[in-house]
Amino acid sequence: MKKLKIVILGITGSIGDSTCSIVRSNSERFEIVLASAHSNREKLLQLQSEFNIPKTVLTGVITKQENLGTKATLYYGEENLINLLKDVDYDIVLNAISGSAGLFSSYTVLTRGKKLALANKESLVMAGHLMSDISSPGQIIPVDSEHSAIFQCLGNHKGNEVGKLI
Numbered sequence: 629m630k631k632l633k634i635v636i637l638g639i640t641g642s643i644g645d646s647t648c649s650i651v652r653s654n655s656e657r658f659e660i661v662l663a664s665a666h667s668n669r670e671k672l673l674q675l676q677s678e679f680n681i682p683k684t685v686l687t688g689v690i691t692k693q694e695n696l697g698t699k700a701t702l703y704y705g706e707e708n709l710i711n712l713l714k715d716v717d718y719d720i721v722l723n724a725i726s727g728s729a730g731l732f733s734s735y736t737v738l739t740r741g742k743k744l745a746l747a748n749k750e751s752l753v754m755a756g757h758l759m760s761d762i763s764s765p766g767q768i769i770p771v772d773s774e775h776s777a778i779f780q781c782l783g784n785h786k787g788n789e790v791g792k793l794i
């Protein structure tokens with residue numbers, strides 16, 4: 629069975645922790661190919677080592693790059709994260725970046741036509757129309773509790789049965 633190549637944005641936060649637990653329990657099914665954190669360098673490096681993540685990004689630091697040895701590289705800055713999201717081979721991205729900082733990452737993933745598991749509700753609040761314009765049906769999977777609940781409630785209904793959500 630081919631492993632699903634995943635990217636975890638916000639890997640050091642609570643949603644990242646939960647996702648890492650799932651990956652640990654299902655290591656034969658998942659491979660983390662890229663991960664980011666904002667400022668928790670120590671935890672990011674620990675997770676990079678544990679999961680053999682080839683590329684990690686610390687976004688809250690000025691732009692630079694650091695070779696971590698064998699096959700791992702630590703990048704710095706949001707610009708490097710966006711460039712990696714454009715270049716790295718992956719199947720799905722979990723965006724658990726807090727606040728408006730997650731918007732450009734969501735946009736980049738969707739423009740590549742990749743699946744986006746979205747825990748970052750700010751991307752939808754700030755740019756929901758843009759996100760729906762550039763995505764195809766089923767490309768965005770809500771994992772934030774509120775959005776996921778709505779998604780699950782609507783799951784058994786045709787799109788034309790609901791006129792508007794307020």
